[in-house]
Amino acid sequence: MDELFRTSRRLxxxxxxxxxxxxxxxxxxxxxxxxxxxxxxxxxxxAATIHSHLKNVFRKLDANDRAHAVAKAFRAGVLQ
Structure with missing residues (x-):
């Protein structure tokens, strides 16, 4: 488990x-x-346009879903 954590930090x-x-x-x-x-x-x-924008966000952030994208954005300082 520790290795998984260390690996995820090096992305x-x-x-x-x-x-x-x-x-x-x-x-x-x-x-x-x-x-x-x-x-x-x-x-x-x-709503379809929002969906399209979110697909682009997921791709750019390499995120799997909304929660993952938000978490990555917070960690990167995009969101506060």
Whole structure:
């Protein structure tokens, strides 16, 4: 288990600049617990557009899901 922890810490750092302003906005709202529909309503976008942005966020952060993306963004200092 200790080896797993040490290995995960050595992963490549997140390139904060690779996230667009809109992606950071959406990730911030995800961190607040908002759904795609709620985020879309807040930003005047469709839930499908939010889903598309989140797919890009997951790819850029090498994240598996919303919680993983939020955790990685917090660790990288993208979110506070």
């Amino acid at each position: 490549a750092p997140i390139d904060i600049d690779s996230l667009s302003h809109r992606e950071v906005q959406i990730l911030t709202l995800v961190a607040e617990g908002k759904t795609n529909k709620q985020i879309g309503a807040h930003l005047y976008l469709s």
